Amino acid sequence: MTSEPHSLIERARDDARRVATQSGPLLRTATDLTGTGGPPCPPGYDLIGEIHRGSQGVVLLARQVSTDRQVAIKLMHGCARGQRSAARRFAREARALGRIEHPHVISVHESGVLDDVPYLVMAYVDGLPLDEYLAGRPLRARVALLATVAEAVHAAHVRGVIHRDLKPGNVRVTDDGHPYVLDFGLARLIRDEWQDDSHATTTTHTGAFVGSLRWASPEQAAGRHDLVDTRSDVYALGVLLYQALTGTFPYRLDGNLRASLDTIATGSVTPPRTHNPGIDDELETIVLACLQKEPGRRYQSAAELSGDLRRYLAGEPIAAKRDSGWYMFRKLMARNRGLTTGTVLAVLAILVVSVMLLVGYRRAQEARAAAEEARALAEHARTAEIAQRARAEEAVAVAQQERARLQAVTGFLQETLTRIDPQAGDRALPVREVLDAAANRVDAEFGTRPDIAADLRETIARTLVNLEEYGQAAAHLRAAVVDRLRQAAATAPDWAPAAAVVADPGEAGDAVLRSALKLVPAEGFDIEHARLAATLVALAEAESRTDAAAEAGSWSALAIEMLERAEPPDEALLRRARAVP
Amino acid sequence: MNPDLQAAQDGDADALGRVLESQAGPLRAALTGRIPAALQSMLSIDDVLQQTFTDAFLGIERFRPTGPRGLENWLRTIAEHNLRDAIRLLRADRRGGGTAPVRDLDDSTSALFERITGSGTTPSRHLARSEAVAAVRTALAELPAMHRDVLERIDLRGESVAEVAASLGRSPGSVHMLRARAQRWLADLLGHPSGVLPDFS
Numbered sequence: 083m084t085s086e087p088h089s090l091i092e093r094a095r096d097d098a099r100r101v102a103t104q105s106g107p108l109l110r111t112a113t114d115l116t117g118t119g120g121p122p123c124p125p126g127y128d129l130i131g132e133i134h135r136g137s138q139g140v141v142l143l144a145r146q147v148s149t150d151r152q153v154a155i156k157l158m159h160g161c162a163r164g165q166r167s168a169a170r171r172f173a174r175e176a177r178a179l180g181r182i183e184h185p186h187v188i189s190v191h192e193s194g195v196l197d198d199v200p201y202l203v204m205a206y207v208d209g210l211p212l213d214e215y216l217a218g219r220p221l222r223a224r225v226a227l228l229a230t231v232a233e234a235v236h237a238a239h240v241r242g243v244i245h246r247d248l249k250p251g252n253v254r255v256t257d258d259g260h261p262y263v264l265d266f267g268l269a270r271l272i273r274d275e276w277q278d279d280s281h282a283t284t285t286t287h288t289g290a291f292v293g294s295l296r297w298a299s300p301e302q303a304a305g306r307h308d309l310v311d312t313r314s315d316v317y318a319l320g321v322l323l324y325q326a327l328t329g330t331f332p333y334r335l336d337g338n339l340r341a342s343l344d345t346i347a348t349g350s351v352t353p354p355r356t357h358n359p360g361i362d363d364e365l366e367t368i369v370l371a372c373l374q375k376e377p378g379r380r381y382q383s384a385a386e387l388s389g390d391l392r393r394y395l396a397g398e399p400i401a402a403k404r405d406s407g408w409y410m411f412r413k414l415m416a417r418n419r420g421l422t423t424g425t426v427l428a429v430l431a432i433l434v435v436s437v438m439l440l441v442g443y444r445r446a447q448e449a450r451a452a453a454e455e456a457r458a459l460a461e462h463a464r465t466a467e468i469a470q471r472a473r474a475e476e477a478v479a480v481a482q483q484e485r486a487r488l489q490a491v492t493g494f495l496q497e498t499l500t501r502i503d504p505q506a507g508d509r510a511l512p513v514r515e516v517l518d519a520a521a522n523r524v525d526a527e528f529g530t531r532p533d534i535a536a537d538l539r540e541t542i543a544r545t546l547v548n549l550e551e552y553g554q555a556a557a558h559l560r561a562a563v564v565d566r567l568r569q570a571a572a573t574a575p576d577w578a579p580a581a582a583v584v585a586d587p588g589e590a591g592d593a594v595l596r597s598a599l600k601l602v603p604a605e606g607f608d609i610e611h612a613r614l615a616a617t618l619v620a621l622a623e624a625e626s627r628t629d630a631a632a633e634a635g636s637w638s639a640l641a642i643e644m645l646e647r648a649e650p651p652d653e654a655l656l657r658r659a660r661a662v663p
Numbered sequence: 664m665n666p667d668l669q670a671a672q673d674g675d676a677d678a679l680g681r682v683l684e685s686q687a688g689p690l691r692a693a694l695t696g697r698i699p700a701a702l703q704s705m706l707s708i709d710d711v712l713q714q715t716f717t718d719a720f721l722g723i724e725r726f727r728p729t730g731p732r733g734l735e736n737w738l739r740t741i742a743e744h745n746l747r748d749a750i751r752l753l754r755a756d757r758r759g760g761g762t763a764p765v766r767d768l769d770d771s772t773s774a775l776f777e778r779i780t781g782s783g784t785t786p787s788r789h790l791a792r793s794e795a796v797a798a799v800r801t802a803l804a805e806l807p808a809m810h811r812d813v814l815e816r817i818d819l820r821g822e823s824v825a826e827v828a829a830s831l832g833r834s835p836g837s838v839h840m841l842r843a844r845a846q847r848w849l850a851d852l853l854g855h856p857s858g859v860l861p862d863f864s
Contacts, residue, residue: 087687090709091680094716097809101721106805129736130743143743217758 124155124196124203143206152206153191157199176202179266181241186234188254188264207262209254216255216326221360224326225391227261232319232388234263239312239384240650246302246310248318249294250325295342296331297321300375303346311653313377316384320372327365328357332373348375364400371402378654517542521558532572536565540617543624552627559621560595566617567598570610576603577610592633599640607647615641619655622662631663638662668734671723679723683716686738690715693739697746702753706836711749714840715742748843749836756824756835771819772796779850802852810845813838818846 123129127144133154142155176193179202183189192203209215212231216224231253235245245252245266255261299317301309324332332351335342351373355361361369368390374380381387381402390400521542528535539562546555564584571581583598602614618641626634638659645656671679694708718741726737776795803811813831816822817838828838 087684087712088680090687090713091683091716094683094713095676095680095720097713097717098720100809101717101807104807104809129740133747 124192124194124201127153127155127203146203153203154206156202156204157196158201176200179243182238182243182266184234184237186230186261186263187238187266188262189266204264207254207256207264209256209260209262211250212253212255212261212322213250213325215259221327222395225323225365225395227255227259228319228323228326229388229391229395231261231263231322232384232391234261235315235319236384236388238263238266239315244310244312245315245318247294247297248315248322249297250322253322295339295346296335298346299377300347301377303343309377311377312383312650313380313653316372316380316382316387317374317377319384319387320369320380323372324351324354324369327361327369328354330357364394367402368394368400378657382652382654517545517554532565532568536562536569536613536617539565540620543620547624552624553629555624556621556628556630559617559624560592562617563595563599563614563621566610566614567602570614574603574608574610596636602644605647607644607649611644612648612652615644615652615659616655618644619659619662622659626662634662665734672726674724676720679720682734683719683738686735687712689735690738690742694742694746699750701757702750702836705753705834706749706839707834710834710837710840711742711746714745714837714844718745745840745843749839752824752839752843753836756839768819769796771821772799775799775814775818775849776853779846779853798853799849802849805852806845806848810841810848813841814845814849817842 123142123144126147128147130143130145130152133141133143140157142157144153144155145151146153176190179190180193181189188204188207190202190204194201212227216227235248238245243266245263247265248263252265253261253263295303297318299310299314301307302314321332324330333345333349335345351370354366354369368387371379371381371390372387381390386401390402393400521539524535524538524542528538539558543555543558543562546552546558567577567581567584570577580598580601583601584594599618602611618637622634622638622641625631625637641659642656645652645659665682667678667682671682690712691708694711698706698708715738719738722741726734773795776799803814806814813827816827817824824835824838824842828835831838833841
């Protein structure tokens with residue numbers, strides 16, 4: 083039944099009178115009692131309504147006159163007013179945000195400044211915040227949606243934009259289950275406007291935290307904005323995943339702001355299975371890999387995270403297990419230096435085989451992905467069908483080679499370890515003997531497979547570093563460098579001059595090795611550069627702990643030279659290289 | 664400018680009544696068909712219009728005309744806002760996520776603080792539980808009695824929206840609009856620099 087307008091208006095007038103007389107003075111002075119305030123709307127847009135009002139500004143729903151489509155307009159009241167430089171910087175950054183084009187990312191269509199208030203225009207999505215959408219849905223559906231979100235985040239990362247404020251409210255999901263990530267880069271815009279870069283801290287002059295505390299990474303909580311990179315978003319994705327799986331958060335944050343920031347920076351994460359026993363070991367490993375305190379120990383990209391989530395859903399082994407296995411072994415070795423050789427051998431065997439299995443598995447996966455990509459391309463490019471099919475077949479052949487290589491490595495390790503019987507004598511065999519035997523067999527059996535030899539030598543060297551045998555480790559790593567050069571030359575002719583210098587193994591002293599490295603192709607950065615750089619960093623690290631520490635810097639300098647050409651740079655490895663004295 | 668509108672902005676409530684009466688038809692037309700069928704037993708266009716007119720009486724002094732259809736756009740903005748609030752909260756009710764069972768008043772007060780400051784507002788602030796409870800109580804005292812009553816009964820004491828609506832003689836949708844407005848004011852008070860929170864700086 084419809085009321086007369088007059089009676090509606092009279093009742094409204096009575097209500098308004100009561101509200102005006104009953105509200106406290108603070109409310110009357112602090113806020114517009116209508117809650118709307120008649121916000122300005124940029125030219126070219128018709129205001130439809132207000133979606134949200136927060137401490138940083140207002141989000142409006144509007145219609146773009148020229149296209150008749152609905153858009154969301156963010157008026158950034160939280161930014162500094164009346165500063166031309168700030169407005170220019172805002173506009174420049176906002177244009178960068180407009181470069182992100184992805185089906186799951188809401189990008190900025192337009193930006194400007196209206197009455198000293200910067201604004202952004204973006205597509206409007208009528209969806210629920212992530213947490214509201216996921217509530218009550220099956221666990222696998224939640225994992226799948228997070229994988230899609232991680233892929234969207236990665237798409238922005240490869241265009242050089244870090245989100246910095248991922249939280250459920252910034253991921254909207256439509257009724258048909260399509261997620262959209264919004265507000266990319268806004269946290270930085272806001273931070274830049276709120277404070278001087280030279281005093282980059284986590285809190286503003288009013289003590290408020292810029293960003294959303296519960297999803298902030300340890301480096302953000304510590305105010306180290308210089309350390310914030312794509313892996314900070316990986317951390318936030320980990321909190322979203324944790325929240326999606328458990329309905330709660332990794333930490334209890336119930337102290338004051340300072341205590342909460344300390345908890346994020348140094349506190350222990352409650353294992354997700356404590357809250358939800360339905361989470362299995364692999365899924366917990368994925369969550370915890372995201373939530374590592376050190377960025378270098380997290381997934382190194384959102385794509386790695388989404389890859390592991392997809393593998394988990396497909397019932398395939400996840401990559402995150404590799405890190406935890408090695409980490410557990412290092413911890414075990416560090417805590418128990420007096421372990422019997424038998425125990426060490428057993429752990430070593432498990433470790434090395436699993437590392438190799440995973441290395442091989444990942445390479446096979448990469449090859450398979452390449453095959454799938456090639457097949458997809460072939461479907462779309464009918465005119466190049468034959469060529470694409472050839473590429474696909476070639477990639478499949480690579481995968482088969484990797485499988486064969488993996489079998490060779492596994493066989494080698496099993497044979498090496500079973501030849502040495504710790505029960506055969508009445509003394510415990512030193513681990514060194516085991517490793518020496520393995521190294522000798524690498525020389526004898528993998529002379530024609532430098533790729534396998536290099537991987538095995540690095541594994542042996544890593545074990546020696548844990549036994550504090552740095553000199554021995556460095557020797558194996560030097561040999562691995564030579565293997566890397568030979569391996570590269572086998573597939574890329576421009577590496578041949580470098581490999582030729584170390585062709586005679588008897589002459590590979592430091593001076594010869596340095597001469598060879600000077601001939602490494604100095605343009606670009608490919609997989610061979612990446613492998614060589616990683617080996618050089620490991621060599622520099624090992625050598626820095628020996629009597630010949632002065633040489634270490636030269637290896638790390640060579641690695642840094644290569645790594646700085648990478649796009650995007652491997653920040654974790656670069657930091658390790660730069661840390662070498 | 665329409666003389667009634669000018670008078671309304673100068674504080675003449677009767678003039679505003681006349682202005683709103685002239686806008687009632689277009690507003691009703693704009694809202695027609697916007698309430699989902701499943702919610703029509705709990706929310707009517709009249710509920711939205713009444714709340715919108717209340718907001719107009721409270722905010723007319725701040726209204727700045729931006730063109731010949733400025734007033735209509737302003738009222739539509741407020742009406743859209745109210746409609747969205749009502750639909751969002753009614754849907755949350757239907758999903759069972761409207762209110763949580765209350766074990767302890769401090770718990771529910773602390774939870775309300777968390778919801779209001781942690782879910783939608785950035786920057787967020789985190790306080791000790793006792794500080795949060797005290798801050799919410801201080802802010803509640805600033806709200807008009809009608810809004811404070813709705814918020815306390817639903818969000819702190821766990822009464823159902825239907826119960827509260829029946830006792831106030833309003834529809835559930837209308838109660839939700841009051842509740843949404845009360846939550847927004849509370850968020851403003853809790854987030855305001857000169858407001859009720861201690862400063863961390």
